[in-house]
Amino acid sequence: MSKELYTEIFHSIKRDIESNKYRPGEMIPSENALSELFGTSRMTVRKALLKLANEGYIYPIAGKGNFVKEIMLNRYSLHYNETDSVNGEIEDIVLISVDIVKPNIELVYYLQIPQTKRVVVIKRVFIRDSVKIAYDEKYIPYYSGIPIVENEIHFSSFPEIVSDKISLFSMQKRISIQAANPGIIAADYLGISSDESVIIVEQTLFDELSEPVGWGRTYYKIDSFELNARLIKNNS
Amino acid sequence: MSKELYTEIFHSIKRDIESNKYRPGEMIPSENALSELFGTSRMTVRKALLKLANEGYIYPIAGKGNFVKEIMLNRYSLHYNETDSVNGEIEDIVLISVDIVKPNIELVYYLQIPQTKRVVVIKRVFIRDSVKIAYDEKYIPYYSGIPIVENEIHFSSFPEIVSDKISLFSMQKRISIQAANPGIIAADYLGISSDESVIIVEQTLFDELSEPVGWGRTYYKIDSFELNARLIKNNS
DNA sequence: TAGTGGTCTAGACCACTAG
DNA sequence: TAGTGGTCTAGACCACTAG
Numbered sequence: 252m253s254k255e256l257y258t259e260i261f262h263s264i265k266r267d268i269e270s271n272k273y274r275p276g277e278m279i280p281s282e283n284a285l286s287e288l289f290g291t292s293r294m295t296v297r298k299a300l301l302k303l304a305n306e307g308y309i310y311p312i313a314g315k316g317n318f319v320k321e322i323m324l325n326r327y328s329l330h331y332n333e334t335d336s337v338n339g340e341i342e343d344i345v346l347i348s349v350d351i352v353k354p355n356i357e358l359v360y361y362l363q364i365p366q367t368k369r370v371v372v373i374k375r376v377f378i379r380d381s382v383k384i385a386y387d388e389k390y391i392p393y394y395s396g397i398p399i400v401e402n403e404i405h406f407s408s409f410p411e412i413v414s415d416k417i418s419l420f421s422m423q424k425r426i427s428i429q430a431a432n433p434g435i436i437a438a439d440y441l442g443i444s445s446d447e448s449v450i451i452v453e454q455t456l457f458d459e460l461s462e463p464v465g466w467g468r469t470y471y472k473i474d475s476f477e478l479n480a481r482l483i484k485n486n487s
Numbered sequence: 488m489s490k491e492l493y494t495e496i497f498h499s500i501k502r503d504i505e506s507n508k509y510r511p512g513e514m515i516p517s518e519n520a521l522s523e524l525f526g527t528s529r530m531t532v533r534k535a536l537l538k539l540a541n542e543g544y545i546y547p548i549a550g551k552g553n554f555v556k557e558i559m560l561n562r563y564s565l566h567y568n569e570t571d572s573v574n575g576e577i578e579d580i581v582l583i584s585v586d587i588v589k590p591n592i593e594l595v596y597y598l599q600i601p602q603t604k605r606v607v608v609i610k611r612v613f614i615r616d617s618v619k620i621a622y623d624e625k626y627i628p629y630y631s632g633i634p635i636v637e638n639e640i641h642f643s644s645f646p647e648i649v650s651d652k653i654s655l656f657s658m659q660k661r662i663s664i665q666a667a668n669p670g671i672i673a674a675d676y677l678g679i680s681s682d683e684s685v686i687i688v689e690q691t692l693f694d695e696l697s698e699p700v701g702w703g704r705t706y707y708k709i710d711s712f713e714l715n716a717r718l719i720k721n722n723s
Numbered sequence: 724t725a726g727t728g729g730t731c732t733a734g735a736c737c738a739c740t741a742g
Numbered sequence: 743t744a745g746t747g748g749t750c751t752a753g754a755c756c757a758c759t760a761g
Binding site for chain 4 (some may be wrong): 724725726727728729730731732733734735736737738739740741742
C-alpha cells in the first residue's frame, strides 16, 4: 500500500506490536536483524524506528535494543480557550475595566512579584444569546510597553497581550479546572447568587525561565461550560 | 554545550525562531545552505530539521523549503483518570453492581448497537475521607469473554476491562467535561439533592475502526473535582 | 568480546516547484 | 532549468551492554 520502504517497515512493526507479537517491555529485533529481514540499509530501518518512537510505540536503549512501550491511556489532548470552551457561540465580549493596581497577597503569590510592583487588571464578561455566561479576570505585571489602551486589549487573547514582552514561542501555559462558589464580585458580574457553583478555569502564563508573566481566572456559569479532549498516544 | 552536531544545529535554528530572526510563515535556509553553513552533511542537517518539525517549530513542503510554524497556544496535555482527577486521594472504590441489561435509547445511540444487544453495566462509588465523592457508571456491549465477575472488575480501569476484546494499542478515547444536575440515581448514590450541580465526565472508548466499545459517565461532587493541564507545543 | 543503538558522511536518484 | 525536500545506500567510528 505504501510506497516508501521505511513506511512499510514502520507499519509492519506497528502491526506486530498491536497484535501483541511484541509485548510491552519486550525487545524488538535489532536494527541489523531488521535490515536483513527487510533487505534494506540500517538507516532506513532507523527511520522507521524513529517514527515508531515518535508515535509512542517503542523506545530505544543504547547498547541494548529497542523496546515496546507500556501504553499510557490517560493522556489527553485538550483545546482550551477562554471563549471556545463554551457550548454554543459567544456573541460578544464586554470589556468592563482595565486598571493598574497594587497586588493583593494572592497575586503576589501567583505572579511571584514584590508587593510594590504594579499589576494590570483586565475584567471582561462574555455574552451568549444576550446572557452573561462567563466573567473573566486577567492579571499582568505592569511594565512599560504593555498595552493598557482598551482598544488594543479588547479582542486580544491573553498570550497576545503579554507577547511583546516575551516570545510566544517560549511561552508556557498551565490551566486548572475546578468548580466552586464564585465569590461576591464574580457572582455580581454574572448576575447569580454567590452560593451557586460555577466552573473556574485558572490560567498561568510562564516565560522561558518558568517565571509567571500572567495569571487569570474565568468563571463560567454551570450550564455554559463544556470541554472535550481526546487521547494522545505518543508519550514524550 | 551539546556534543552532537545535529543537536547544535537544532538549538541554533530554534534560537533563531524564538528570537524572531525567522518569523512564522517564513522559509528557513535550505538544507543545502545549512549543510554548508554548519560544515556538515545534508543528512545531519535533516536530522536537526526533523527534530524541529517534531517539536512543532517548522514544517517542510517538498520542492519548496522548510517553513516556520504559526504558534498554537491553545492545545493542552491533560492527564485524566476516573480516580486521579480528584483533589486528595481516593481511599476506596465500592463496586455497587455489575449487571447485564437491555440498552435504553441513550445507550443505543452512544454505543451504536442494536436494541437487542445486551450491555454490561458497572456501577461504582469513590470514597475519600469516608465520604462519597463520585459515582461512576460504565457501559460495555456484552460479548463472551468479557469479565463480568466482580473480582475481575473491581480494580480494573475502564480500558482494561474492554482490553481482551480489542488491543489497548489501537484503542481511542474521548472525554467530555461538563457541569449539570446529576439526575435522581446519581444524586441518590452521592447522597446529595438532585438539583445540586455536579461535574460530569463522559468517556467513550473506540476501537481501531472508530466504533464505540465502551461508554461511561463519572459524577463528581463539585468540591472534589480538579483537573490540571499544560500547554503542548508540537501540533501534529 | 560480540552485539547494540547513536552519530555522521558523501554520495545517488526522485518528484515537485517556480521562474 | 536550477533548486527544493524525500528516500535510500553502504559504509565508518563511537560508547555502552552483557556474557
